Amino acid sequence: NAGVTQTPKFQVLKTGQSMTLQCAQDMNHNSMYWYRQDPGMGLRLIYYSASEGTTDKGEVPNGYNVSRLNKREFSLRLESAAPSQTSVYFCASSEATIYEQYFGPGTRLTVT
Amino acid sequence: RKEVEQDPGPFNVPEGATVAFNCTYSNSASQSFFWYRQDCRKEPKLLMSVYSSGNEDGRFTAQLNRASQYISLLIRDSKLSDSATYLCVVNRAGGYNKLIFGAGTRLAVHP
Numbered sequence: 001n002a003g004v005t006q007t008p009k010f011q012v013l014k015t016g017q018s019m020t021l022q023c024a025q026d027m028n029h030n031s032m033y034w035y036r037q038d039p040g041m042g043l044r045l046i047y048y049s050a051s052e053g054t055t056d057k058g059e060v061p062n063g064y065n066v067s068r069l070n071k072r073e074f075s076l077r078l079e080s081a082a083p084s085q086t087s088v089y090f091c092a093s094s095e096a097t098i099y100e101q102y103f104g105p106g107t108r109l110t111v112t
Numbered sequence: 113r114k115e116v117e118q119d120p121g122p123f124n125v126p127e128g129a130t131v132a133f134n135c136t137y138s139n140s141a142s143q144s145f146f147w148y149r150q151d152c153r154k155e156p157k158l159l160m161s162v163y164s165s166g167n168e169d170g171r172f173t174a175q176l177n178r179a180s181q182y183i184s185l186l187i188r189d190s191k192l193s194d195s196a197t198y199l200c201v202v203n204r205a206g207g208y209n210k211l212i213f214g215a216g217t218r219l220a221v222h223p
Contacts, residue, residue, distance in 0.1 A: 035213075041215060042214060043213040097209075103155035
């Protein structure tokens, strides 16, 4: 039982490049989330998926897109990376949006 | 006003000390409350849920005060391994319920 897994763990991109961050959970959770965390700041919600087939914007959605591929997988895409997107990205899942969330180990992204 | 506010600290305490953190929230209709722990450069991990009657898990005690809209975390007999950032988490009631994470309180326990 791996919980929440994320790939890659580290990534360096040049400005303008695109990439997709992958997230998968094996807890049969309905809801999944993408957060970013910058130094000295709290978690900021980028997008979430309350249930399979739905996605909604969080606090900071600009520059990102998401896909809820199936119940297990939720990906985050940066279409044209910018230095302001340098951050640590965490994926999380929960049984429902009101319940406690479980986090993946994070992806450390640097955009130069 | 932020939806969830915490003192960022750091709280520097010696081993064996008792330390308490408070967190205030703005939405009186909030129903779910949690404390998470985050170690440096790691993911947040659930420490404990906070129930209306208060709850205890070993050296950790969580309390909820609905009238004043705050939750607290008490750590007794602090260990070096308790050094971390503690995140207060509250659900945003109304519409789609979502959890709102505070920015965290940093605790440093020294020998």
